[in-house]
Amino acid sequence: MKNKWVFSSPSGGVGREDEDKLIMSGNPFSFGVFRNETIRTGDWVRLNAVCRTQGLASPETAVTVMLSFYREDRTPVRRQYILPQPGDENGQLIFTRVFEIPGDTKYCVIELALRWPGAGSVTFDKPVLAACKPPEKRAARVAITYFNQFGNFKESWHDRIHSMVKKINACDPDLICFCEMLQGNDPEPLDGPFVKLLSQSAVKCNAYVIGNFLEADGDLRFNTSVLIDRKGQTAGIYHKTHLPLSEVESGTSPGDTYPVFETDFARIGMLTCWDTSFPDTIKILRENGAELVVNSTVGDFWPQDAVRARDNGLWFAVAGSHRLPSTPIPPSRIFDPSGSLVVATGGDTTDTFTYTDIDFNRCFFQHWISVGPCDGEPPSLYRIERRPETYMIK
Numbered sequence: 001m002k003n004k005w006v007f008s009s010p011s012g013g014v015g016r017e018d019e020d021k022l023i024m025s026g027n028p029f030s031f032g033v034f035r036n037e038t039i040r041t042g043d044w045v046r047l048n049a050v051c052r053t054q055g056l057a058s059p060e061t062a063v064t065v066m067l068s069f070y071r072e073d074r075t076p077v078r079r080q081y082i083l084p085q086p087g088d089e090n091g092q093l094i095f096t097r098v099f100e101i102p103g104d105t106k107y108c109v110i111e112l113a114l115r116w117p118g119a120g121s122v123t124f125d126k127p128v129l130a131a132c133k134p135p136e137k138r139a140a141r142v143a144i145t146y147f148n149q150f151g152n153f154k155e156s157w158h159d160r161i162h163s164m165v166k167k168i169n170a171c172d173p174d175l176i177c178f179c180e181m182l183q184g185n186d187p188e189p190l191d192g193p194f195v196k197l198l199s200q201s202a203v204k205c206n207a208y209v210i211g212n213f214l215e216a217d218g219d220l221r222f223n224t225s226v227l228i229d230r231k232g233q234t235a236g237i238y239h240k241t242h243l244p245l246s247e248v249e250s251g252t253s254p255g256d257t258y259p260v261f262e263t264d265f266a267r268i269g270m271l272t273c274w275d276t277s278f279p280d281t282i283k284i285l286r287e288n289g290a291e292l293v294v295n296s297t298v299g300d301f302w303p304q305d306a307v308r309a310r311d312n313g314l315w316f317a318v319a320g321s322h323r324l325p326s327t328p329i330p331p332s333r334i335f336d337p338s339g340s341l342v343v344a345t346g347g348d349t350t351d352t353f354t355y356t357d358i359d360f361n362r363c364f365f366q367h368w369i370s371v372g373p374c375d376g377e378p379p380s381l382y383r384i385e386r387r388p389e390t391y392m393i394k
Contacts, residue, residue, distance in 0.1 A: 005017055005035070009032035011026075011032075013031055014030075020125060021126070022112060023121065024117075025114070025117060025120070026114065026117055031114070032114050034113075037107050042131035043134075044133060045067075045130065047065070047067050047095070048128045050094050050125045051063060051092070051124040053091040055119050059091065059120075059122075060084050060384075061385070061387065061388065064081060064112075065111070066080065067082070067097075067110060067111070069101060072107075075373075075374075076374035077102045077375065080099060081380040082097040098132060100363075102375075138265055138360040140175055140265040141171065141172060142177070142317055142355060142356060142357075143353050144343070144353060144355070145178050145353045146331060146352045147321050147351050148321065148349050148350070149179075157183055158197060161182070161201070163351070167353065168353055168355075174265055175209070177209075178198075180212045180297050182194075182212060183214075187215060187216035187221050188213065198226065202228040203232040206230050208263055208268075210225060210228075210294050222252065223240035223247060229263070236261035238258075238271075238272070239256075240252075240255055241258070242278055258285050268292050268294060269288065270296070272296050275295070276297075279304075279311070282316070285312075286383075291360055292358070293316050295318045297319065297321070306335050309336065310339030313380065314379070315334065315358055315360075316334070317335075321346075331346045331347065332352075342356045364377065
């Protein structure tokens with residue numbers, strides 16, 4: 001950066017500039033920050049920063065990089081963190097992000113901070129802030145289905161799914177989400193008729209498809225969700241990890257991992273019904289890189305669904321199958337990263353679906369959240385301002 005770096009600390013932090021390095025340390029509970037101010041140029045900028053940490057209990061939350069935007073009168077408009085990515089094994093953290101500059105911005109301020117470092121320290125290479133083009137759009141049309149599994153229907157499951165897929169295909173979806181145990185309780189292998197039907201549906205719609213079934217794997221039985229890609233190939237498998245007692249007593253085995261799968265529009269994680277009663281499940285998927293979590297369920301509306309989406313700053317889609325009369329929201333629904341309900345469907349004997357268009361580059365802001373009298377960004381604030389070193393409950 002051409003402008004001068006200025007260090008400040010209200011609590012005993014230490015910062016020094018050493019040629020092309022910015023070094024910070026302090027006492028166990030100090031906070032210190034280097035700032036560099038530039039005049040706005042353009043509408044989009046990219047900020048890149050790399051640092052090495054030493055002796056920090058939780059480097060990903062102790063070291064922060066923020067780009068703040070100010071009006072000409074020096075009042076703040078918006079302040080946004082960059083989520084760190086681990087680099088090499090020697091304590092390296094990499095920060096990179098593209099920002100859209102708010103319209104009334106005059107000054108952009110880079111902020112490199114170290115908070116509550118214990119006996120640790122951080123050394124930054126001097127960051128680079130440069131004008132750039134807007135990012136390519138990462139969009140997807142996500143469809144969620146509702147099937148009543150407890151009504152009396154003349155059609156077979158096969159025919160009902162075919163009918164549903166035909167209707168959804170007219171909407172040009174990118175992802176179709178089906179509920180839990182849609183094919184019933186008869187176990188079948190991964191190459192059985194249900195997964196083949198999902199594969200045919202994926203090819204027909206040129207879309208990804210998520211479905212759930214009871215998998216037979218030798219002598220084992222799993223409650224399994226599969227992700228099928230646009231070519232009809234299996235792109236992901238998830239075994240339900242949290243089994244209600246009824247499934248345990250029927251001989252179902254639990255999974256033990258939370259994989260995340262790449263698609264051509266976003267990274268997807270899958271959960272199943274009872275899994276979402278436990279906050280750690282979706283948190284682990286988020287930590288593993290999920291941007292959208294899909295829950296296939298037979299159960300009804302859970303009030304914590306909105307909280308799961310908001311606390312983890314990701315899209316959360318639920319494909320359900322029946323509802324209780326007293327519940328306020330239909331069993332199939334999609335929440336955005338702010339926890340707001342976007343679409344919902346289901347609740348009677350009719351098989352239905354709904355969909356929404358998701359922009360995975362969209363930012364979500366809230367005024368006066370942590371960062372003062374300006375817009376903050378909850379999805380990154382909740383992740384970076386955690387204190388995992390203080391969380392001892394297992």
